Amino acid sequence: MTSFLHKELAALQKQLLTLTALVEESVQLSFKALTERDVVLANRLIAADDTINRMEVELEEECLKILALHQPVANDLRTIVAILKINNNLERIADQAVNISERAVAVAKAAPIESPLVLADMAKRVIAMLGKALDALVDSDLELANTVLRLDDEVDALHGRNYKLFTSYVRGNPEKIDTILNYLTVSRHLERIADLATNIAEDVIYLNEGTIVRHTIA
DSSP: OHHHHHHHHHHHHHHHHHHHHHHHHHHHHHHHHHHTTOHHHHHHHHHHHHHHHHHHHHHHHHHHHHHHHHOOOHHHHHHHHHHHHHHHHHHHHHHHHHHHHHHHHHHHHSOOOOOOSOHHHHHHHHHHHHHHHHHHHHHTOHHHHHHHHHHHHHHHHHHHHHHHHHHHHHHHOGGGHHHHHHHHHHHHHHHHHHHHHHHHHHHHHHHHHOOOOTTOOO
C-alpha cells in the first residue's frame, strides 16, 4: 500500500510540474503581449486559462482522493498539503496573467504612448522571481526559496515607485489617464504575482522542513 501511495504521490508531482510550466509561460507571454501590443496573443492567453483552471481542479481532486483512500501521515501528508497550496497559488498566478493580457488588449486599442512606469524592469524581476520559486520547488532548493522571500521587497518598492510616477505623469497629461492607468494596473498584477511566488517559496520550505514561515519574514 505504501508503494502504491508513493506512486500516486509521484504522479501528483508530475501533474504539478506540468501546470507549473504552463503558468510560467503564461506570465512571460502576457507581458510580451503588452509590450508588443499583440491582441491575438493576449486573447489566446485569456482563452487558455480554461485549460489551467481545469488542470488545477483535477490536481485538487487527485489530492483529495489520495487523502481519503490512504489517510497519509507525516512526510506524505505534508507533501499533499504543500501540493494543494502550491496548486492554488499557481492558478491564482495564471489569473494575474489573464488580467495582464486583458490590459494588453486595452492598451493595444488606445493610441500608443511611452509609459513612464518602470514596468520592464519590474516584469523582469517578477518573472525571474517566479522562475526561482518554481526551480526551488523542482529541486527542493531551500536556499533558492529563501532568495525569493528576500526579492519580494524589491518588487514591492518598484510598485510603490510606479504609483508615484503615475501620479506625477497624470498631473501633466490628464488626457492620457485611461492608458496610463492600464499600465499602473499591470504594475499591481505583477506585484501580486511576486506575492504568490513568495507563497510558493514558503510552501517549498514547509514541504522540505515542515516549518511554516508565513508571517515570520520581517
